[in-house]
Amino acid sequence: xxxxxxxxxxxxxxxxxxxxxxxxxxxxxxxxxxxxxxxxxxxxxxxxxxxxxxxxxxxxxxxxxxxxxxxxxxxxxxxxxxxxxxxxxxxxxxxxxxxxxxxxxxxxxxxxxxxxxxxxxxxxxxxxxxxxxxxxxxxxxxxxxxxxxxxxxxxxxxxxxxxxxxxxxxxxxxxxxxxxxxxxxxxxxxxxxxxxxxxxxxxxxxxxxxxxxxxxxxxxxxxxxxxxxxxxxxxxxxxxxxxxxxxxxxxxxxxxxxxxxxxxxxxxxxxxxxxxxxxxxxxxxxxxxxxxxxxxxxxxxxxxxxxxxxxxxxxxxxxxxxxxxxxxxxxxxxxxxxxxxxxxxxxxxxxxxxxxxxxxxxxxxxxxxxxxxxxxxxxxxxxxxxxxxxxxxxxxxxxxxxxxxxxxxxxxxxxxxxxxxxxxxxxxxxxxxxxxxxxxxxxxxxxxxxxxxxxxx
Numbered sequence: 520x521x522x523x524x525x526x527x528x529x530x531x532x533x534x535x536x537x538x539x540x541x542x543x544x545x546x547x548x549x550x551x552x553x554x555x556x557x558x559x560x561x562x563x564x565x566x567x568x569x570x571x572x573x574x575x576x577x578x579x580x581x582x583x584x585x586x587x588x589x590x591x592x593x594x595x596x597x598x599x600x601x602x603x604x605x606x607x608x609x610x611x612x613x614x615x616x617x618x619x620x621x622x623x624x625x626x627x628x629x630x631x632x633x634x635x636x637x638x639x640x641x642x643x644x645x646x647x648x649x650x651x652x653x654x655x656x657x658x659x660x661x662x663x664x665x666x667x668x669x670x671x672x673x674x675x676x677x678x679x680x681x682x683x684x685x686x687x688x689x690x691x692x693x694x695x696x697x698x699x700x701x702x703x704x705x706x707x708x709x710x711x712x713x714x715x716x717x718x719x720x721x722x723x724x725x726x727x728x729x730x731x732x733x734x735x736x737x738x739x740x741x742x743x744x745x746x747x748x749x750x751x752x753x754x755x756x757x758x759x760x761x762x763x764x765x766x767x768x769x770x771x772x773x774x775x776x777x778x779x780x781x782x783x784x785x786x787x788x789x790x791x792x793x794x795x796x797x798x799x800x801x802x803x804x805x806x807x808x809x810x811x812x813x814x815x816x817x818x819x820x821x822x823x824x825x826x827x828x829x830x831x832x833x834x835x836x837x838x839x840x841x842x843x844x845x846x847x848x849x850x851x852x853x854x855x856x857x858x859x860x861x862x863x864x865x866x867x868x869x870x871x872x873x874x875x876x877x878x879x880x881x882x883x884x885x886x887x888x889x890x891x892x893x894x895x896x897x898x899x900x901x902x903x904x905x906x907x908x909x910x911x912x913x914x915x916x917x918x919x920x921x922x923x924x925x926x927x928x929x930x931x932x933x934x935x936x937x938x939x940x941x942x943x944x945x946x947x948x949x950x951x952x953x954x955x956x957x958x959x960x961x962x963x964x965x966x967x968x969x970x971x972x973x974x975x976x
Contacts, residue, residue: 534861537574541858544570544849545897549887559893560838563845567852574856584855585848592847596696597840601833602803603691608832609810609825610766613818614756616643619766620659622759632669633677633726636660640681641721645766649686649935656682657942661740670733671740675943676957680725684961687891687926688720688919689713691769691803693843694895698918701850701899702906706799707777709915710770712972716919720965724957732953740944757817765806765813772802842892850900860904873909874920874973877902878966881924889933894925912976919969927962929955 548566551557557565564585571581610616620639627635639659644652656678664674690696690710699706757765776797783790795801807829815825881898885891898921906914929936930951940950 537856537858537861540570540574540856541853541901543573544852545884545887548849548893548897549884552893553887553889558838559890560841560845563842563849563893563896567845567849570849570858571852571856574858576852576856580855581852584852587848588851589844589848591851592697592700593840593844595700596693596843596847599691599696599799599803600693600836600840600843602800602807604832604836605807605829606766606769606803606810608828609807609814610643610762612828613814613820615762615765615814615818618756618759618762619643620656624663632663633673633729636663636674637677637681637721637725640678640725641685641717642763642766644682644685645689645770649682649692652682653679653935653938653942671738671943672736672953673729673733675738676729676732676953677721677725679939679954680721680728680957680961683926683958684717684721684724684965687895687922687961688717688965690773691799693839694892694925695918695922697843697846697892697896698899698921701847701896701903702914702918704906704914704918705777705911707773707780707797708911709918710773711777712912712915712976713919713922715972716923716965716968719968720961723964724960728957728960732957736945736949736953738943738945738949738953740942755817755819757814761813761817765810768809769799769802769806772797772805773799776802839892842890843896846893846896846900849897850903853900854903858901873902873905873913874917874969876905877917877920878924878969881921882927882962885925885927886930889929889936891925895921898924910976913973916969916973916976920966923962923966923969926958926965929958 544566547569548559548562551562551565552559567585568581571584572578576584619642623635623639623642624632636659640652640656643656657675660675660678661671663669664671686692687694690699690706690713695709695713696706698704699709772793774797775793779787779790779793779797796805811825811829815828820828877898880901881894884897885894899918902917902921906917909917936950936954939945939954940947943950945953
C-alpha cells in the first residue's frame, strides 16, 4: 500500500466528510467564477458557506468564522494594498513612470532592448498591480518595437515576465501579502528571498524565452494602440534618480529590517530604528509621504491635485480588497471546520514535502479559477496547518512556492489572458504559445529556485 493510500485508509468518517466539504467548497468557487461569471468575492463567500455547512459547522459559527477571517485579513493586508496603490498612482500620474522608461531606454542600445524592457517592468511592477502596470507598459512596448524595428514579442515578453513575476512573488502585491499574513511569515525575509527567486526567473522567462516567442508568434497590434513618440522636453516630471529612489524606498526599509534582525543583537540602537521603519505599514506609509514631495511636487502638483491623485487610487482596488477579504474568510472557515488539520495530517502521512504540496494546490486552483490571487489565498489557507514548526526562512519559501503555483499556465478563464491577447492583437493560439507558455515557465523556474533555496537555508 502506498503512503498516500495508507493515509487515506486512516481517515475516519468525520475526516472524510471534511475532505468532501473542502472539495465541495472549492468546486462551488470554481463553477461560480468560471461558468456563471460570478464575482470572486461572492464566489468565495458562497463557497465558504457550502464548505462550512457540508462540514457540519453550526450556522452561527460559520458566519463568525467567515467574518473573523475577512476582518483580520483586511485589517492586516488591506491598508498595505491601499498604500501600494497610492504609491503606484503617484508614480503614474506624476510622469515618474515615464521618466523611468525613458531614462532606461536612453541608456540602452538596440540589442539590449529586451533586457531594458525587463528592467523597466521590474521597477514599474514593484509598486503597481499587474493590470495597472500592463496598461501603462503596453504602449511603451509597442512604441519601442516600432522605433527599434524589432518583433513585438521580443520586447513584449520581457515586460510581461517582469510584471507577472513581481505580481506573484513579491510584496506588496495582494497575493504574497495575504499568503504572508496567513502563514505568519516574515515579510522582510520573504521579500529578500522573493527577489532572489525573481531575478533568474525573469531572465529565463523574459529575454531568453522572448527570442523563441518572437519566432513562434508574429503579433500585429491594433494600429490605434501604437502611440506617437512623446516630446519629453515639454513635460515637467520628477528626475530619474529621485523617482528610482522613491520606488525602492519601501523595499530598502523592509529589507533593512530583515538584515538587522539577522546581523545585529537585541537592544542595538540601529536595529531598533530599522525594526520600526521596516515594519511594512510604516515603510509604505513613509514611501507614500515621500512620494507626495519627490513625485507630486516635482511634477508641479498642488495640495489639491496630490489629494485628488491619492483619492483616485482607492476606487480601482475596492474589488481587490473584497476578494482578498473573502479569501481570508474562506481560509478561516477551512481552519475552524477542521479541514486544514485533516489535510495537514494526510500530507504528513503521505510524506509529501510541504513546499511541493503548496505549489500543487496553488496550481490546481489556478488552472480551475484562472485567478492567481484566488489561488494564492486558497492554497495558503489549506497549507496553513503545515506551516507550524517551520523556520522563518522555510515559511517564506512556502509563501513563494504557493506564489509560483498561482502563476501556472494562464488560459482562457484568466482575465489577464484576454487583456494580453487584445492589446497585442494575437489569436487565442498565439496567446497560448506566448503568454501561457511564459507563465508556465515562470511557475516552474521559480519553483525550482524555491526548492534549491530550501536546500541551503
